[in-house]
Amino acid sequence: MVRLFEEIAELDRLIHEPARLAILTALAACESADFTFLQRLTGLTKGNLSTHLSKLEAGKMVQIEKQFIGKRPNTLVRITEQGRSRIERHWQQLESLRKDSQQWQPEE
Amino acid sequence: MQELQRVQYITVHFRHLQGLRILPWFLWMIAFSAVNPLLGLPQGRLDYQLVILVLGLPAAWLSARWIGDSYDRRFGLVRGLQDSEQRLSQTLITTAFCAILFIAFIVDSMARWPVNLAALTVSAFYLVGWWSTGRIRHHYLVIAALFVVSSTVLPLITMQWPLVGDFALPIVIGLLFTIGSLMDHLMLVRALKPMPEEG
Numbered sequence: 001m002v003r004l005f006e007e008i009a010e011l012d013r014l015i016h017e018p019a020r021l022a023i024l025t026a027l028a029a030c031e032s033a034d035f036t037f038l039q040r041l042t043g044l045t046k047g048n049l050s051t052h053l054s055k056l057e058a059g060k061m062v063q064i065e066k067q068f069i070g071k072r073p074n075t076l077v078r079i080t081e082q083g084r085s086r087i088e089r090h091w092q093q094l095e096s097l098r099k100d101s102q103q104w105q106p107e108e
Numbered sequence: 109m110q111e112l113q114r115v116q117y118i119t120v121h122f123r124h125l126q127g128l129r130i131l132p133w134f135l136w137m138i139a140f141s142a143v144n145p146l147l148g149l150p151q152g153r154l155d156y157q158l159v160i161l162v163l164g165l166p167a168a169w170l171s172a173r174w175i176g177d178s179y180d181r182r183f184g185l186v187r188g189l190q191d192s193e194q195r196l197s198q199t200l201i202t203t204a205f206c207a208i209l210f211i212a213f214i215v216d217s218m219a220r221w222p223v224n225l226a227a228l229t230v231s232a233f234y235l236v237g238w239w240s241t242g243r244i245r246h247h248y249l250v251i252a253a254l255f256v257v258s259s260t261v262l263p264l265i266t267m268q269w270p271l272v273g274d275f276a277l278p279i280v281i282g283l284l285f286t287i288g289s290l291m292d293h294l295m296l297v298r299a300l301k302p303m304p305e306e307g
């Protein structure tokens with residue numbers, strides 16, 4: 001049981017926050033997505049989503065690019081290679097946690 | 109976990125779920141096929157069909173373009189992960205389907221089978237579509253079943269009323285494709301969250 005909690009403590013806290021986990025899950029499933037799509041997908045407010053993206057950018061998990069489509073400003077977000085491997089590792093950790101929690105044996 | 113599955117599914121299939129993009133083309137197809145029987149005109153009478161062809165094609169193209177822009181503004185943009193190999197295999201599959209459908213149309217027009225091969229081909233297309241998109245779009249199964257039913261009903265209609273039978277298949281295909289694309293759009297809208305009110 002102690003080992004289980006140690007595994008939980010090792011989880012990447014930058015990724016594990018529910019909104020950021022959802023954002024990274026979406027970005028890992030595509031080449032890039034824009035701000036509007038991420039907002040519609042997660043239901044976050046503009047401010048909230050911006051804050052999460054800034055944290056992910058500071059952690060080098062995503063790249064943010066501001067561009068114009070016609071006359072409309074557009075913010076494009078893509079996951080970095082580091083971000084991709086970290087989210088992959090995070091999923092593996094969650095999977096391992098799930099298996100370990102099912103195999104728990106009481107300590108003698 | 110289900111929430112994350114939703115996130116992943118919608119992102120991967122985002123473009124394909126924008127069913128309204130292709131709707132103007134299906135409506136054009138129905139109008140083109142239905143204009144003569146609706147006006148009680150014989151097959152081979154091309155003047156009204158020509159009007160729909162000449163005016164309808166640019167109207168369909170402009171409508172599809174406007175709908176696409178609306179999707180981009182309202183739901184955002186996603187660029188898929190598909191590499192060139194996957195794009196090539198998708199193109200080959202689509203081309204193969206169109207070729208098989210074309211052959212089925214020719215066979216149906218030459219021989220009066222008890223089943224309509226073109227409708228069966230489209231049914232198979234929807235079954236493959238249901239399977240390849242994660243076996244979640246159950247409306248594809250319903251549409252596939254309706255095409256199977258059509259494949260047996262259409263030859264009976266053609267036997268009784270040959271002129272109607274010739275128009276019926278494109279109208280049926282257009283109608284069922286329209287329903288499929290509307291259901292895709294509905295699935296997308298239900299899966300996405302509303303724009304939150306900014307405080």
